[in-house]
Amino acid sequence: MMRIEINRLKLLIFAAFAIFVSCQNNQKKTITLIENWEFKNNLSNQWYPAQVPGSIHSDLFKNNLIPDPYFEKNEQKLHWIDTCDWVYRTNFEKPKYIQQNEHVELIFDGLDTYADVYLNDSCLFSADNMFIPWQKEIDIENLKDTNSLVVNLKSALKEEKKKHQLLLYELPGGTRTFTRKAAYQYGWDWAPAYVSAGIWQDVKLKRWNTAIIRDIKSTIDTLNAEIAFVTLQLEIQSDIDFKARIKIKGRNYFLRKTFKDIAIKKGRHFYSLPFEINKPKLWWVHNLGEPFLYKLNIQLSNNNKLIDSKSISLGLRTIKLVREKDDTGESFYFKLNGVPVFMKGANYVPQSSFPGTVKDSGYNKIISDALKANMNMLRVWGGGIYEKDIFYDLCDSLGIMVWQDFMFANAMYPGDSTFLDNVKKEAEYQVNRLSNHPSITVWCGNNEINEAWHNWGWTRSYSKQDSTEIWNNYQKLFHSILPEIVHKNSPDIPYTPSSPVFGRGNSRSSFEGDNHYWYVWHDGYDFDWYNKVTGRFMSEFGFQAFPSIKTIEMFDSSEFRTIDSEIILAHQKHPKGNEKIKQYMQNYYPVPDNFSDFVYVSQLLQAEGIRTGILSQRRAKPFCTGSLYWQLNDCWPAISWSGIDYSGQWKALHYFAREDFKNILISPYLFNDSLEITVVSDSLKSFQGELLLNLIDFNGTRTQEWKLNFNIESNQSQKVFKTSIKELLNGKLKNKHLLYIELINNNKILATRVVYFEKPKDLLLENSDFEYLVARIDNGYEITLTTKNLIKNIYLDLPFDGFFTDNFFDVIPGIPKKIVFECSNKKIKINKELKYNCLNRVLAKSK
Numbered sequence: 001m002m003r004i005e006i007n008r009l010k011l012l013i014f015a016a017f018a019i020f021v022s023c024q025n026n027q028k029k030t031i032t033l034i035e036n037w038e039f040k041n042n043l044s045n046q047w048y049p050a051q052v053p054g055s056i057h058s059d060l061f062k063n064n065l066i067p068d069p070y071f072e073k074n075e076q077k078l079h080w081i082d083t084c085d086w087v088y089r090t091n092f093e094k095p096k097y098i099q100q101n102e103h104v105e106l107i108f109d110g111l112d113t114y115a116d117v118y119l120n121d122s123c124l125f126s127a128d129n130m131f132i133p134w135q136k137e138i139d140i141e142n143l144k145d146t147n148s149l150v151v152n153l154k155s156a157l158k159e160e161k162k163k164h165q166l167l168l169y170e171l172p173g174g175t176r177t178f179t180r181k182a183a184y185q186y187g188w189d190w191a192p193a194y195v196s197a198g199i200w201q202d203v204k205l206k207r208w209n210t211a212i213i214r215d216i217k218s219t220i221d222t223l224n225a226e227i228a229f230v231t232l233q234l235e236i237q238s239d240i241d242f243k244a245r246i247k248i249k250g251r252n253y254f255l256r257k258t259f260k261d262i263a264i265k266k267g268r269h270f271y272s273l274p275f276e277i278n279k280p281k282l283w284w285v286h287n288l289g290e291p292f293l294y295k296l297n298i299q300l301s302n303n304n305k306l307i308d309s310k311s312i313s314l315g316l317r318t319i320k321l322v323r324e325k326d327d328t329g330e331s332f333y334f335k336l337n338g339v340p341v342f343m344k345g346a347n348y349v350p351q352s353s354f355p356g357t358v359k360d361s362g363y364n365k366i367i368s369d370a371l372k373a374n375m376n377m378l379r380v381w382g383g384g385i386y387e388k389d390i391f392y393d394l395c396d397s398l399g400i401m402v403w404q405d406f407m408f409a410n411a412m413y414p415g416d417s418t419f420l421d422n423v424k425k426e427a428e429y430q431v432n433r434l435s436n437h438p439s440i441t442v443w444c445g446n447n448e449i450n451e452a453w454h455n456w457g458w459t460r461s462y463s464k465q466d467s468t469e470i471w472n473n474y475q476k477l478f479h480s481i482l483p484e485i486v487h488k489n490s491p492d493i494p495y496t497p498s499s500p501v502f503g504r505g506n507s508r509s510s511f512e513g514d515n516h517y518w519y520v521w522h523d524g525y526d527f528d529w530y531n532k533v534t535g536r537f538m539s540e541f542g543f544q545a546f547p548s549i550k551t552i553e554m555f556d557s558s559e560f561r562t563i564d565s566e567i568i569l570a571h572q573k574h575p576k577g578n579e580k581i582k583q584y585m586q587n588y589y590p591v592p593d594n595f596s597d598f599v600y601v602s603q604l605l606q607a608e609g610i611r612t613g614i615l616s617q618r619r620a621k622p623f624c625t626g627s628l629y630w631q632l633n634d635c636w637p638a639i640s641w642s643g644i645d646y647s648g649q650w651k652a653l654h655y656f657a658r659e660d661f662k663n664i665l666i667s668p669y670l671f672n673d674s675l676e677i678t679v680v681s682d683s684l685k686s687f688q689g690e691l692l693l694n695l696i697d698f699n700g701t702r703t704q705e706w707k708l709n710f711n712i713e714s715n716q717s718q719k720v721f722k723t724s725i726k727e728l729l730n731g732k733l734k735n736k737h738l739l740y741i742e743l744i745n746n747n748k749i750l751a752t753r754v755v756y757f758e759k760p761k762d763l764l765l766e767n768s769d770f771e772y773l774v775a776r777i778d779n780g781y782e783i784t785l786t787t788k789n790l791i792k793n794i795y796l797d798l799p800f801d802g803f804f805t806d807n808f809f810d811v812i813p814g815i816p817k818k819i820v821f822e823c824s825n826k827k828i829k830i831n832k833e834l835k836y837n838c839l840n841r842v843l844a845k846s847k
Contacts, residue, residue: 033092033149033203042085042152055112055198055354056086056153069353070636070646071555073570075192082195083158088151094143095207101239102209104143107135110201110356113181114154120147128159129180130200131386131407131426153197156181163414169466172458173411180422183383183409185353189574190631190640192353200356201388211238211264213300213310218436220316220492221274228280228316232298237268242302246273249297254278273298282337283315283438285376286399287344287663288684291315291438293396315396315438321494329511332501332536333625334401334441340715342618342625342682343401344661345375346632346643347540350384353635360390366633367394369644373654374661377401379539379628382447382499383409386430395439402439403539403628405499406430406482408446412453415473420481427485435490443486443495445478448516451503499539509535514626516540520609521580526587530613531669534620541613542630543584544577545606545653546599547637547645554637554647561595572639581605581639589761589839590846597842604760604793604839606641607652607808614660619667619678621717629657652793652808666691666741666753667717675728675755677721679712679743686713689750691720692742695728698766698790700813703732725757735764738790740812754810760839765792768840770811774830780822781830787811792839796821800828 037050039059048063060066060081067074095104106124108117111134115127124136156179163178164170171177176186187193214235222229234246247259256276264271281292294314300307320335333340351358351366370378378395380387382405395402406427413419434440452458453474459467478497486495501513509515515535519525521543530541546552546563556567563578572578581602585591589605592598610629617627630641637646643654665680679689688711695704710720729737734757743751756763770787780802785794791811796804802823811817821830 029095029207031092031095031205031207033090033205035090037088037090037199039086039088042087047089050088051357052088052090052199052203053110053201053356055196055200055356056081057194057196057198058354058357059198069192069194072557072567075194075570079193082193082197083155085155085158086153086197088153088199090149092147092149092205094145094147095205098140098143098207099209100140102140102207103212104138104140105135105206105208106138106149107133107204107206108151108199108201109133109203110199111151112153112196112198112200112356113156113179114159114197116152116154118148118150118152120144121150129422129426130182131180132429133201149203151199156195156197167414169462171412171414171470172452172461173413177411177413178419180407180426182350182355182385182407183411184350184635187573188383189577190349190638190642191573191635194353196354198354198356200354208308210240211236211242211244211300211307213298213308214268215432216298216310216312216436217432217489218312218314220318223280223282223316223318226279228277230275230277230314230316232273232275234271234273234298234300235268236264236271236300238264238266241266244307245301246271247299247301248273248275249299250294253294253296277316280316283317283396284399285336285341285401286371287374287376287682288336288339288341289399291397291399293438312436313393313396314436317438319441319492319494321442321496323513328623329508329536330513331625332513333622336401339684340622340625341376341401342621342715343377343403343537343628344614344618344626344682345370345377345379345400345628346657347381347628347630348378348384348387348632349381350635351633355385358388363388363390363394365648366644367391367398367400369648369650369654370400370632371398373643373658374663375400375657376661377403377441377626377628378632379403379405379499381405381409381631382407382444386434389433392434392437392439396437400439401441402437403442403444404434404440405444405447408449408478410448410452412449412458412470412474413477415469415476420477423477424481424485427482428489431485431489435493440490440493443482443490443493444499445482445495445497447499448503449474449478450498451500451516455503455505512536514539517613518542520613524580524583526584527609527612530609531616531671534616534624536624537626538613538617538624539626539628540630541610542641543606543609544574544581544639544641545602545651546581546639547634547642547651548647548649549596549599551637551645551647551649552599563595563598568639571637577639584609588759590843592842592845594845597837597845600795600837601839601842603652604808607656608760610643610653611656611660614657615665615667616669618660618665618680619669619717619719621680627661629653650807652795655806655808662751664743664750666743666751668739668741668753668755670725670755670757673724673726675721675723675725675739676719677741678717678719679710680717681712682715684714686711687745690744692744693721694740695732695737696740696812696814697732697737698764698813700788700790702814703737704728704730729757733764734758735762738812740815754812760792761843763792763839763843765790765840765843767844768794768838770794772834776826777820780820780824781828782818782820783830785811785817785819787813789813790840794836794838797835797837798828798830798833800825800833 034052037052038047039050111127113130160175160178164175184191299309500516502509514537634642634646663682667678693706739755741753766789772785775782806819
């Protein structure tokens, strides 16, 4: 009898639980708390409206309390902000219909950096890391009808000095090394020093009851053409023990074994759900295939009543970093789905000095621009931030691979347990957060620290004992803690401790590992050294150029500008930057007196220099397997290494990179009296090609033609033509002729390339007259240019919002050039508004 009563009691409890779930499962909500924030200086009683997410600098500017941080020399006037403490506050209403058994969690996705958070005058927690979310469960009984939320932000400069005083020596990198905060905000050779503070990501209240799916991680156990075996690991937190069903829902994906009945235990536990996908579709980088994503919804239910659900995107792919000894050293290349992939792209830095102000539209544009330039990899540099989810979501969906640095750069770091525990939490969180993204290709421990320790003279500042301690701390962090976290939480992703593997001055740097090649620029070597030295994987190389005039006008409203004015130099963070640009320009181009012309030529100089590097690296395939130049973008309007300036304008470099990163490439190389032509194919299909070479004078006369046929295997680089320049020209003037090369397959032009035999400054260019026709099309205006004599590097400009699909290009007599100005404005009078510049004009002025 007693047993029967117990069973009845169990049934009643289960029935009550089912009713409870039924009533409560729709009550889980996330409420964003980004409205009605105010801020003030800690020493003031005056409150001002604040924008969340944001930063103290942006809030001060919006309230007219400081001048524009990006304008003129204002940076030097605003360093006082970094030394102050600030207070942010808001009020929020108690969620409606809240139940006594509900959980309410307050979550800050990002606090920059040292912060004490108070709810109704009670301290919830203290934050000390910009790179992790901070959350706290709130006792419902402590919630009022109207609740006060206050964030006290403390100066990072002051807080880290306190920590520094506990160490007997100063670490390379200074006091910033004690703070888990974006390093570039302390100033870099392309960034201002704005050690900002603020609530830089969303704030929200999360409500849930009964149980919640905290996290889902996917593991690919087996992957072949017929089937994929995948395991989902769910982290579930529950208030009680109960029986549940986990189910996967996806549209027409040929999924099998998509549900599992399990016993959920009270507390926080892990549960696995293996399932199968028949005829799986692989995730590919965009230039090799489709970046296919399985969109899955994972549901937790009881008695057919939904308790919680979570959606994920699953990309099926394998990734491997291959480092094998060979005849010349050791390889360094990535295999995607078993296929070696040549990586083409750039180094990415935060899009603003105040990253909380970057909108989704900014991410959409920058990743779209990378795709348009045929980039298949971006390196998230270690002196910035772990990017927001939208960055990685876009890379997943567009098929762009991500080299992900941990946020350590150009400094040595403490080794005490408090610091390392903080870093462990950060690394655990970030590796877990990004583990499901198929775009994540490699985790890298840091930027240039290994190189700096061995080659930059840092060790000379320390005793043998201190030096040993600092290096041991480095080894512990980058050779033990971080690789163990990656292996535990994302075992399919490779890890490399530092980029580059070997630094400048180490002979192995050109034959092993990735390479940061800075002999060009920093050491003043000419561009031809890119042809002489090519590493296994070029993860950094670069050259500076001025931004567009439009972007310069954002910080300099002077009527007469010069390259050495105080305002211009305030936005040139390299101590000898403009001087170096001018020195290199003297070697290759005329040096204009006119400021606008100088800006224009600086972009040509940068583009041609980096083109030399890219073409050399691609024709060195498979010895070299990656070309990532420094850098893709800017965090403020500046003279820098970027290919896209702060206002989103493409420099000549980005236009050139679009051509040089195409799957099929013609790579010519002029040296001594020889010309070699290499065809590079990143395609996974072999093909037969015809190379058509035309020697053309600058007035359009075709004086000589050559044809040759060749076969090229998939994913190969092949030298197809070599001749002496003397024989090629046969007495014709080098400075009056060009070689126009077309690669043709099945009557389709796959690639073109123009070869000049003299430096641009020595070309005999005539007047810059040309004609053009304009036709309105659906997405803008098609412009067709023709000329009777060569127009070199024509730059077109219109005073309207829009985008030229090509710019800084050559117009060759007899070969019409079609481009499109993409815009939504259908009333533009291009014939009246179109302006241009070209090298012909600049050379004419210099004579």
